[in-house]
Amino acid sequence: MDNLDRSILDLLRQNARAGYGDIGSVVGLSASAVKRRVDRLVADRVIRGFTIQVDPAVDGMGTEAYVELFCRGTVAPEDLLRILSGVPEVVDAGTITGSADAMVHIRARDIPALEIALEKVRLAPNVDHTRSAIVLSRLIHRAAD
Template sequence: MDNLDYGIIDLLRQNSRAGYGDIGNKIGLSASAVKRRVDRLVADRVIRAFTVQVDPVVDGLATEAYVELFCRGTVSPDDLRRILSAVPEVQDAATITGDADAIVHVRSRDIPSLEDALERIRVAPSVDHTRSAIVLSRLVHRSYE
């Protein structure tokens, strides 16, 4: 990976539909050179997918919360993954340091459906309790996957 590869990736992050010629004009390469580099980045699995991101509000997922998950005893990441994967409203989850065992990003239609999703998480035998923060407005969002 060199600076040209990073430039290509940055431009594709901004617009995955950008043409090779447009990208090349911005970073100083021909369209065919950009295509070769993109093909190599895909083959090397540096670029894993080209995708569409739909506004969650348009998709019916206007309510968003971050949930701290506190477990009883020691729970493996695989067990947490199994529990959280069963709840479709869970968008992202990670184990963390600190008092909580995991942080969970949840999106739902509305507050009642958020409450329902939280209840499905809380009933897992290894979950002791949760602490939620409902998102009021997004300030910065960058997607890296």
């Protein structure tokens, strides 16, 4: 991957619907050269897919929280994955350093639905307790994937 590929990726991140000709005019390539590069990036799995992002509030999922998950004893990441995969309100999760075992991002339609989702997580085996922070306003969101 070279700097032209990185520039193409940056432009596609800004607008995945951008035309090859439009991208080419910015990076200094023909539309067909951009298409070949994009096709190669897809084949090499650098680009994993093209998608849309819908405002979660439109889908009725406007309430969100970040939840620290504390477990009893040692819990394997695979066990946490199994536990959290069973809660559809969990939209992102990862194991972390520090006193908590994992950080979980939950989206729900309202506070009562958030509370139900939290209870599902808390009732899982080996989960000792959670610490939650409800998001008041989203300031920056950059899709990393």
